Amino acid sequence: MIRSEILRDIAPLLCDHLVVCNIGLPSQELHMIDDQPTNFYMLGTMGLSSSIGLGLALAQDKKVIAIDGDGSVLTNFGTLSTIANNCADNFILLIIDNGSYGSTGDQPTYAGKKTSLTAVALACGCENVIECQAEETGAVLKSALEGDKMTIIVSKCKSGNIKVPVIIMDPVVIRDRFMTAVKA
């Protein structure tokens, strides 16, 4: 399974919750598969999906799923220690770990080599870290949503991309629509 297939698989679970989605192809794919006002698409700023998601979860009570990638977590490594030390039980970080920088042409990341993001998250002090295979992501996410515990999911999948259009929605529209959904 590749990332877009995971997103297609979990879209029915995502649509009832606040979702912060990573820059580039992940946001473009989610936008194409199931655009929702509860989705915040990052159009820039690699690495900050988990930080935006944590800030959002700490500021209000609804469940927040931040969809991140292995490359983006590597670029903002400090985030895992901030997450561990500022527990928000309405927060789920879903790292889709395909071992590559998908949006830029599938160059390999260190997460696809010797570095285990699961081990890093545990070492940072995250208490509820689940590594799963791509096919299990839906079931793992469902049980994380049913539990009231902050959860880090590392979903291991194959690298590869599908053709998707860029998001042409204005950023202020994305943000305003999202904030209205947060308040609803």
Next chain:
Amino acid sequence: MSVNEEIVSDLVANKIEFVTSVPCKQLAGVIDTIEACPEIFHIPSNKEDEGMGLCAGAFMGGKRPAIIMQNTAIGVTINTLATLIQFYRMPLPMLISYRGELGEPVACQVEMAVHTKALLAQFNIPTYHFHHQDDVNELDAILKHTFMCNKPVAILTDASFWKEC
């Protein structure tokens, strides 16, 4: 009221409830005062761009944010300021210690000080400079201005300002 208490009281009066920080010696007192303030949730960041991500999330969650950092962080956060805070039009007061100004003992700090105002000007970021202790009296209006215009706003606080405090 000490200047640290004055700053924190202005934050509280402007309903700022979510503050992130990366420390600086000059800001140690204000960070301690924020940490002790029950109305404000203080979350230390490892890096200032991470902090801006946290602030963006908190803002969309309905809490007014602020970031406390050193002016060297302008270099770290240029991309985040442009592609997140400005692109999505989010308000963000940035209380910045302006290292490398008169009284600075560390030469390297001057290297970033000479670029600080130029970078802020290049990014059209409204910038205020606190040099005397009385300048803190403008903070309340600056915070109101920030949340009126939905922009990142820089408040540079130099060594002379902190020396008088």
